[in-house]
Amino acid sequence: MNYQPNILASTLASKKTYRFATFFPEPASDVSYWNKPLIGVKRAFQEIQQYGVEISNYQFKQSEAKSFKNTAEEIMKNPPDGVVMAPFFSREARQFIQQLDENNIPFVFIDSNIKDCEKISYIGQNSYQSGALAGKLFNFSIPGNASILVVHFAKEMDNQNHLVQREKGFYEYFKENDTDKQKSLITLEITNPADKSFYRQIDQVFKKNPNIKGIFVTNSQVYRIGQYLEKNNIEGIRLIGHDLIKENMEFVKNGTVDFLICQRPEEQGYNSVTSLFQHTILKKEVANEQFTSIDIVTKENIEYYKEFN
Amino acid sequence: MNYQPNILASTLASKKTYRFATFFPEPASDVSYWNKPLIGVKRAFQEIQQYGVEISNYQFKQSEAKSFKNTAEEIMKNPPDGVVMAPFFSREARQFIQQLDENNIPFVFIDSNIKDCEKISYIGQNSYQSGALAGKLFNFSIPGNASILVVHFAKEMDNQNHLVQREKGFYEYFKENDTDKQKSLITLEITNPADKSFYRQIDQVFKKNPNIKGIFVTNSQVYRIGQYLEKNNIEGIRLIGHDLIKENMEFVKNGTVDFLICQRPEEQGYNSVTSLFQHTILKKEVANEQFTSIDIVTKENIEYYKEFN
DNA sequence: CTGAAAGCGCTTACAG
DNA sequence: CTGAAAGCGCTTACAG
Numbered sequence: 001m002n003y004q005p006n007i008l009a010s011t012l013a014s015k016k017t018y019r020f021a022t023f024f025p026e027p028a029s030d031v032s033y034w035n036k037p038l039i040g041v042k043r044a045f046q047e048i049q050q051y052g053v054e055i056s057n058y059q060f061k062q063s064e065a066k067s068f069k070n071t072a073e074e075i076m077k078n079p080p081d082g083v084v085m086a087p088f089f090s091r092e093a094r095q096f097i098q099q100l101d102e103n104n105i106p107f108v109f110i111d112s113n114i115k116d117c118e119k120i121s122y123i124g125q126n127s128y129q130s131g132a133l134a135g136k137l138f139n140f141s142i143p144g145n146a147s148i149l150v151v152h153f154a155k156e157m158d159n160q161n162h163l164v165q166r167e168k169g170f171y172e173y174f175k176e177n178d179t180d181k182q183k184s185l186i187t188l189e190i191t192n193p194a195d196k197s198f199y200r201q202i203d204q205v206f207k208k209n210p211n212i213k214g215i216f217v218t219n220s221q222v223y224r225i226g227q228y229l230e231k232n233n234i235e236g237i238r239l240i241g242h243d244l245i246k247e248n249m250e251f252v253k254n255g256t257v258d259f260l261i262c263q264r265p266e267e268q269g270y271n272s273v274t275s276l277f278q279h280t281i282l283k284k285e286v287a288n289e290q291f292t293s294i295d296i297v298t299k300e301n302i303e304y305y306k307e308f309n
Numbered sequence: 310m311n312y313q314p315n316i317l318a319s320t321l322a323s324k325k326t327y328r329f330a331t332f333f334p335e336p337a338s339d340v341s342y343w344n345k346p347l348i349g350v351k352r353a354f355q356e357i358q359q360y361g362v363e364i365s366n367y368q369f370k371q372s373e374a375k376s377f378k379n380t381a382e383e384i385m386k387n388p389p390d391g392v393v394m395a396p397f398f399s400r401e402a403r404q405f406i407q408q409l410d411e412n413n414i415p416f417v418f419i420d421s422n423i424k425d426c427e428k429i430s431y432i433g434q435n436s437y438q439s440g441a442l443a444g445k446l447f448n449f450s451i452p453g454n455a456s457i458l459v460v461h462f463a464k465e466m467d468n469q470n471h472l473v474q475r476e477k478g479f480y481e482y483f484k485e486n487d488t489d490k491q492k493s494l495i496t497l498e499i500t501n502p503a504d505k506s507f508y509r510q511i512d513q514v515f516k517k518n519p520n521i522k523g524i525f526v527t528n529s530q531v532y533r534i535g536q537y538l539e540k541n542n543i544e545g546i547r548l549i550g551h552d553l554i555k556e557n558m559e560f561v562k563n564g565t566v567d568f569l570i571c572q573r574p575e576e577q578g579y580n581s582v583t584s585l586f587q588h589t590i591l592k593k594e595v596a597n598e599q600f601t602s603i604d605i606v607t608k609e610n611i612e613y614y615k616e617f618n
Numbered sequence: 619c620t621g622a623a624a625g626c627g628c629t630t631a632c633a634g
Numbered sequence: 635c636t637g638a639a640a641g642c643g644c645t646t647a648c649a650g
Contacts, residue, residue: 007359008317009627012642016629050316126613133609140450140567173609258449293613296605300442300482304435304602318643321626325645 007282017052020276021075022269023085024110026059031246033220033265037110040269041084048277055273056080065089072096076103082276083107084269087114106279108286110272111265112161121275123290125263127162130294131169131218134240137259137296138214139177141238146213147184149205153193153221163218166242170216186212193224202228217241222260226251244297244305252302260297262305268292316591326361329585330384331578332394333419335368340555342529342574346419349578350393357586364582365389374398381405385412391585392416393578396423415588417595419581420574421470430584432599434572436471439603440478440527443549446568446605447492447523448482450547454491455522458514462502462530472527475551479525495521502533511537526550531569535560553606553614561611569606571614577601 022041027034038057045055058075060068069092075083076099083100087093087109097117100107106120113122138148150170152163174183188205190198202225206212215237217225222241226248229237240259241248251257271290278284297305331350336343347366354364367384369377378401384392385408392409396402396418406426409416415429422431447457459479461472483492497514499507511534515521524546526534531550535557538546549568550557560566580599587593606614 006321006627008321009642010629012315012317012321012644013627013629015642129609129612133607136607136609291613293604294610295602296607296610298442298445298605300438300445301603301605303438304600315643318626319645321628322643322645324626 011051011281015052017054018081018280019054019056020082020084020273020280021056021058021080022273023058023060023071023075023083025062025086025088033243033245036265037086037269037272040266040271041273043266044270044273044277048274048281051277051281053277053281060088062088065092068092069095072099079103079105081105082280084110084272084276086111088112090114106276108272108275110268119288120279121272121286121288121290123268123272123275124292125162125294126291127165128169128172130242130261130263131166131171132173133169133294133296134166134216134259134261135170135173135177137240138216138238139173139183141258142183142213145182145211147186147209147211148214148216149202149209149212150185150187151202151215151217151225152187152189153217153219153224154189154191166218170218184209184211193221198224199228199231212237214238214240219243220245220248222257223247223251226256229256244302249302252297252299255299258298260302262295262297264292264295320360320590324361326363327390327589328363328365329391329393329582330365330367330389331582332367332369332380332384332392334371334395334397342552342554345574346578346581349575349580350582352575353579353582353586357583357590360586360590362586362590369397371397374401377401378404381408388412388414390414391589393419393581393585395420397421399423415585417581417584419577428597429588430581430595430597430599432577432581432584433601434471434603435600436474437478437481439551439570439572440475440480441482442478442603442605443475443525443568443570444479444482444486446549447525447547448486450567451492451522454520456493456495456518456520457523457525458511458518458521459494459496460511460524460526460534461496461498462526462528462533463498463500475527479527493518493520502530507533508537508540521546523547523549528552529554529557531566532556532560535565538565553611558611561606561608564608567607569611571604571606573601573604 024037025034041055045053058071060071068089072092083105085107093114097107101118108120109122111124113124150167171185174185186205186209188201190201192198215225220241220243222239225239229239239257240261241257242261244260244262248257248260252260275286278286295305333346334343350364354362367380369380377398381401392414394416402423406416410427417429418431420433422433459476480494483494495514495518497510499510501507524534529550529552531548534548538548548566549570550566551570553569553571557566557569561569584595587595604614
């Protein structure tokens, strides 16, 4: 018939309790990117805790596949009723997934995806498109025959696969939209960003290529280039990077960074938990892929992208 | 003490039922802007109906203050427990608010704001900033000494006050960032957009100002200019407008419209209802102003701004 | 005005 | 295996 169970009465009667585990990279500091998904997780928790949901937050080191593996084992010592994870290390993630499957524990992915497995949902950005968007913004805002420097901070704290996809989308954009190859793209790999000796590397690139009118940083460390430009009093360069972390925000506000391409990490965290809740407690269907929007943040609209906290 | 009432048990026991009223402009068609807030309202309803919430949707004609007044009276014949309204006609809205106050009925504003009254919350965009953002996008993407045509569809279906604020922000941006007044701004008022005779008006403006490199449409009717440009095979003009309605989306996808500045109307609808719910049923505090983000939508990221439906 | 009892729509442990 | 009873944490109508 048309029977709709009363979920309130149901959870009240069955004093059942659920425990979800989140499994994210450890933030480097308290202004780092990976604090943001946790803000969304907390918000979701506040809304659903009355349904008897608890949440345990686990972390791994972004530079150590082994720490992913170790913490995964720790999680399985006290198996939760659902897992939200950022599957950075695909081999270790697959091992973990196998254990979850064996224990019938549902899981959702956040930030990165693993395609061929029985996840409840993937929540994150389309990195390829975000790279293409960066290409578009440069193409619109610098002269036809200018050069663009693509800076790739290699030892950074992001998932490498994302960066590859972003660069791919970026280069592909120019292949398709700059068919007579007026613009030239110069790539620079910086392996040790914390050490400011990379300033000299950039100096040299500028000397060789005086026509550089734009710099694209493929991850959230665009503030390091902002520091470089300000220190050397270089103006008239379009600077585009990623992610609304605190260090980047001041450079957007003072105009050194022109565009920041962002992905709503708080919303990703929030949606990852509520998706697990929908599936596990409410027994409702959850979309298998939930792409978050690719936001263009500037000096003029940055005020309205500070998400809930 | 630290007593936290169990809201589930509470709503289960008190078979109390709540009725909220929404009071929005009547959409001109089923692809118009004002359908979108209702999508968010429906989504919110699905989540909170188990708490005994019902929602009645009322509408007024955007061109008739009288229809606002009449429907407001109808609403008060069967007073709801909360109201979400778009206070387009400030005089009539104030009269309605007075009645709500007398009956102790809480209300939230969506889309437009009235400042000096006891609303639970205002949910909407900062229109001034969205105008400034349009200015920035032109300033970045057209040559220094070009002209920009500002098209103002006067008899359009939006709240006039928004348009005024947007234009203000737009002009102010150039006042501040184009201090040597290289760029010239030309304003064109079009009073009867449905009649394509306005094409000749634009023809004339183009003849007089051959250096026009950008067109800014202050509302969602940018597709009409897109139609004009395509019909006349005019290329190389930056075209920027507002709102992710169906007619505009195809022009973004084919590149005729370069940027669409948007305001997440579904999210506004959703948040307006959940804010009323928070206040009325959960007795929680609600932020007095909830500005939604000012999104920049392009061919490259439009795919990820289709909100839930 | 106060306080004990009934009941909201379910689940679950238990008697048969 | 089946079905009636107790109870989840509250609210409300009602007896005193």
